[in-house]
Amino acid sequence: MENASKSIVEIRQLTKSYRRGGQVVPVLTNISFDIMPGDFIALMGPSGSGKSTLLNLIAGIDKPDSGSLKVNGIDIALLSEAELADWRAANVGFIFQFYNLMPVLTAFENVELPLLLTTLSRNQRQERVELALSMVGLTDRMAHYPSELSGGQQQRVAIARAFITDPLILVADEPTGDLDRVSADDILAMLARLNSEMGKTIIMVTHDPHAAKSAHSIRHLEKGKLDVTPQQ
């Protein structure tokens, strides 16, 4: 067990099961581990091992059956739906496999979206969005709609949207799963830079061992149980 006092994510005896067709299917059983600030960890495991479920729980979009899940000292398992929504807006940046951009909004507007939940003025938002899009190399694509961008470009917009609010943690669910190798490497390099240069804590679910190599450590989930493989 790592030093819990310094951890940004502290998971203790976390259990989660789903009900399917009247049957209770356990997904995570007594999971306990910590994530340190500035960590970049990859969660790996076969399909159905519970890695995405674990990611969803850490991101506050799902609730555990039992156990505690503290992020920056707050037990998010105890928050109400409305409190969780506010908490997510302030603390979590999401990167999805299929980018999940709003197709009717431009790249600029998509990145600006999470900022609408803040008190920033229009000018402040504009400055931040322009900076974020320049950081992901899409300054010249601000006015483009997602359908006018390649998969890699869409994922870069999604990354900009994820870190625009300067969240505590970034959660990425198969961020390279829908991309070719070149685009995938580009995205992984971007995540590595966010981690090393901006100190962002990143938790990434992936099937791809090549992608997992970008992380500092790899956690394997097998039938709802964890083991740890530190990176060389």
Add this chain to the structure above:
Amino acid sequence: MHFLKLISRNTLRHKLRTGLTVLGLVVAILAFGLLRTVVDAWYAGAENASSTRLVTRSSISLVFQLPINYQERIRKIPGVSAISHANWFGGVYITEKNFFPQFAVNEKTYFDLYPEYLIPPAEMKAFRADRKGCVIGRKLADTYGFKVGDTIPLRGTIYPGAWSFTVRAIYDGAEAGTDTSQLFFHWDYLNETLKKTITRRSNHVGVYIIQISDADRAAEISTEIDALFKNSLAETLTETEKAFQLGFVAMTEAIVVAIRIVSFVVIFIILAVMANTMAMTARERIGEYATLKALGFGPRFLTGLIYGESLAIALAGAVIGILLTFPVAHAFSKQVGTLFPVFGVSLETVFMQIAAAIAVGFIAAVMPALRASRVSIVEGLRHIG
């Protein structure tokens, strides 16, 4: 800002689907407005009736007439300030299709009771001077192209024979709701003809029109008039002009009720279409709603998007539908000629059209909005990819 942007862009996302839904709404709102206008036209006579005019008729039926000598007895009742009379003529102009009301009236007194019929004094003088002359309304003149000096031939049905009247005056309505589709001619001319042909029907009138000085005494004076002729050979029934007109509407109540029901059925059908459109829309966007929720947007934002889109579509249909109602109602009015003397889209109808559209937009969004607000993020995200 993004909220409105999302609504407007989502609305135009599936142009064909939105276009067809708006088209359906346009047709429904237009049909609703038109049917309501038909119902209004049915009640137009009653709506425009004066509260200080009473109508006395036979208590048995309008078919039965009243002796002319009742006039002086009614005039003596306190509160009666003027009296005149009229007979429904029921003539046919060329064919039965060309329906318009014709009345034989007392040319000296009748128009004093109807100040809403605006007749130039010179034309009125010419009418009074010509026993075979007639006064026609502007709508009737416009419909058939009648001008002062023209002869209007009528084939009598209630009063058999070939009749012809020379147009001596054309009246306009003082208000938009004034019926200007009628023809009035001299009762004396009718009566003299009847004396020669069907003597027993002469010296009778269809109805008495009574002007009272105090509208609040209408019921009291009506009772007094009817009491005066109680147990006579021709008992009377006196009522306000409005009640008299509503009596005609009551004869065709079933049709009015049917039209009303159809007008609401039309709205119900478009509600089903709209609800289906919004359900499809929301189902397709479950993943997007889940993403917005994950980003921290609450259920209110999502329901606002759905309600906003639904209302935007409904109001687009309403605006076009309402704008089309006016020319279509005008064309309809021309088509039916003088069947509906007063046929115009009222402000109340426009408000009802707007209210119907808002109701459709709101109700259609209820279930999709509920579903979107309740969708679990994890479940919703599974719809992507």
